[in-house]
Amino acid sequence: MEQLNAWFTRLLADNEIFTAQTIGYYAHGLANTAQLVLLSLLIGLMLAVPLAIGRSSPRPWLKWPIFLYTYVFRGTPLLIQLYIIYYGVVFVEGIQDTWLWLILEKPFYPALIAFTLNTAAYTTEIFRGAIKATPRGEIEAARAYGMSRAKMLRRIVLPSAFRRALPAYGNEVIFMLHASAIASVVTIMDLTGAARFVYARFYAPFDAFLFVAAIYLCLTFGILYLFRYLEKRLLAHLKPQT
Amino acid sequence: MVDQYKKLGIRFMKKLLTVSLLSAAVLAGTAQARDYDTVRFGVDVPYEPMEYRLPNGDLTGFDIELGNALCDEIGIDCTWTVQGWDGIIPGLLARKYDAIMSSMTINDQRRKQVLFSDPYFTPPSAWFAPADSKITVPSKQTLEGKTIGVQRGTLQDNYATDMFGDVADINRYSTADDMVLDMDAGRLDIVFLDFPVGKSTLLDSNNGDYKIVGKMISEPKKYFGDGFGIAFRKRDKELAEKFNAALATLKDNGTYDKLYSKYFETKK
Numbered sequence: 001m002e003q004l005n006a007w008f009t010r011l012l013a014d015n016e017i018f019t020a021q022t023i024g025y026y027a028h029g030l031a032n033t034a035q036l037v038l039l040s041l042l043i044g045l046m047l048a049v050p051l052a053i054g055r056s057s058p059r060p061w062l063k064w065p066i067f068l069y070t071y072v073f074r075g076t077p078l079l080i081q082l083y084i085i086y087y088g089v090v091f092v093e094g095i096q097d098t099w100l101w102l103i104l105e106k107p108f109y110p111a112l113i114a115f116t117l118n119t120a121a122y123t124t125e126i127f128r129g130a131i132k133a134t135p136r137g138e139i140e141a142a143r144a145y146g147m148s149r150a151k152m153l154r155r156i157v158l159p160s161a162f163r164r165a166l167p168a169y170g171n172e173v174i175f176m177l178h179a180s181a182i183a184s185v186v187t188i189m190d191l192t193g194a195a196r197f198v199y200a201r202f203y204a205p206f207d208a209f210l211f212v213a214a215i216y217l218c219l220t221f222g223i224l225y226l227f228r229y230l231e232k233r234l235l236a237h238l239k240p241q242t
Numbered sequence: 243m244v245d246q247y248k249k250l251g252i253r254f255m256k257k258l259l260t261v262s263l264l265s266a267a268v269l270a271g272t273a274q275a276r277d278y279d280t281v282r283f284g285v286d287v288p289y290e291p292m293e294y295r296l297p298n299g300d301l302t303g304f305d306i307e308l309g310n311a312l313c314d315e316i317g318i319d320c321t322w323t324v325q326g327w328d329g330i331i332p333g334l335l336a337r338k339y340d341a342i343m344s345s346m347t348i349n350d351q352r353r354k355q356v357l358f359s360d361p362y363f364t365p366p367s368a369w370f371a372p373a374d375s376k377i378t379v380p381s382k383q384t385l386e387g388k389t390i391g392v393q394r395g396t397l398q399d400n401y402a403t404d405m406f407g408d409v410a411d412i413n414r415y416s417t418a419d420d421m422v423l424d425m426d427a428g429r430l431d432i433v434f435l436d437f438p439v440g441k442s443t444l445l446d447s448n449n450g451d452y453k454i455v456g457k458m459i460s461e462p463k464k465y466f467g468d469g470f471g472i473a474f475r476k477r478d479k480e481l482a483e484k485f486n487a488a489l490a491t492l493k494d495n496g497t498y499d500k501l502y503s504k505y506f507e508t509k510k
Binding site: 087090106107187196197199201205 | 332394426
């Protein structure tokens with residue numbers, strides 16, 4: 001490991017901008033971005049499924065609060081949400097003395113909260129659209145079988161809704177990866193933060209940002225590949241029959 | 243037969259278009275070497291007391307007033323363009339403005355990119371911490387595991403990153419007031435700032451008690467350079483000379499001293 005480090009430092013010793021220290025910042029940024037995006041997507045997905053079911057229910061006391069939530073979080077820019085959760089929350093009197101300060105002090109958790117709420121709102125709407133688009137025939141057949149609403153949801157509606165939502169959700173995942181670039185505004189050293197550090201220190205916008213754009217491209221390619229694989233497996237029944 | 247003539251016609255039009263575009267580009271290039279009768283300044287606002295906005299939206303501050311006085315002395319107009327600090331030199335090189343007067347320290351790394359005037363102000367930098375902080379002197383031991391606040395792209399950022407980047411967390415902010423906000427909120431253990439700015443935004447503010455940690459720092463030259471200067475594009479030597487002459491005049495006739503005492507109370 002030490003040898004690898006030494007070799008790496010020697011390899012980059014002649015560079016002015018891309019030294020071992022700078023590449024270290026980019027690597028740190030990649031780790032932060034990956035953590036932030038993965039965690040927020042996972043938690044957002046777990047939140048979105050019950051919210052989507054609630055949103056498509058006929059009961060107004062369930063439907064309207066969830067609609068309010070998705071309206072607010074889709075209707076405001078992610079940057080504003082992040083500013084409010086990180087900088088704005090400090091102006092609540094006495095917040096530093098409560099247990100909330102443990103999560104709000106460092107920038108990672110406020111960013112995670114903002115990203116999670118945002119992606120959950122978008123994902124809720126995607127799944128709600130997919131649930132609403134369930135073919136009527138399937139619902140009628142389920143009712144004819146005498147399935148309760150819960151059973152119908154579990155066995156008929158949700159599996160087909162997941163499959164229908166897959167292309168739109170893949171889009172949302174890519175969107176979240178690029179939206180996470182905002183995290184550098186609240187001092188998180190993510191990929192874009194590393195690029196801004198190099199830009200500010202070496203006055204080299206092309207080097208800094210083209211390199212980070214290449215890294216984002218690779219990450220996006222990975223996501224696209226994953227979703228194409230999932231679509232091939234789960235939507236196989238929709239492919240044209242040869 | 244007609245098609246042949248049409249083709250010739252198209253080829254001629256293409257040649258005409260290329261030649262006229264090229265000549266327009268050449269003429270536009272030569273038009274750059276001009277005398278400035280309006281100088282656009284790029285400035286990063288807010289950075290109290292060097293440049294900041296009054297409640298009615300007007301720009302004011304030591305840099306702004308000195309810049310306006312210099313322009314009056316030379317006899318040209320100047321306008322002020324607000325630009326974020328981490329893009330301020332690339333903006334100058336991209337001709338978004340003609341000079342930077344924004345508390346920019348003259349150092350070798352920046353000299354590679356821009357041309358500086360003579361220094362007009364040479365403040366030290368200082369570490370600021372809450373009054374009840376246990377840090378008495380900034381060193382690798384005392385700052386281990388602490389959170390340091392700096393503004394991204396400043397010499398304080400470079401110094402803190404190189405000296406303490408591997409033992410402390412460094413939070414880099416786009417603007418100085420975001421950093422002061424977080425300092426007031428209690429997220430930072432210590433910040434590293436130009437002394438006049440820290441004095442104005444932290445020591446003299448009503449949002450908490452702060453103190454200076456350790457001594458004021460102006461060495462080594464590699465980081466702390468030679469004082470604040472006005473930055474120009476490298477080809478604008480004449481403009482830089484004009485500003486140097488005007489600065490010398492203002493220092494002689496007392497205008498500089500008046501501005502200095504207005505903003506910085508006693509001399510040093």
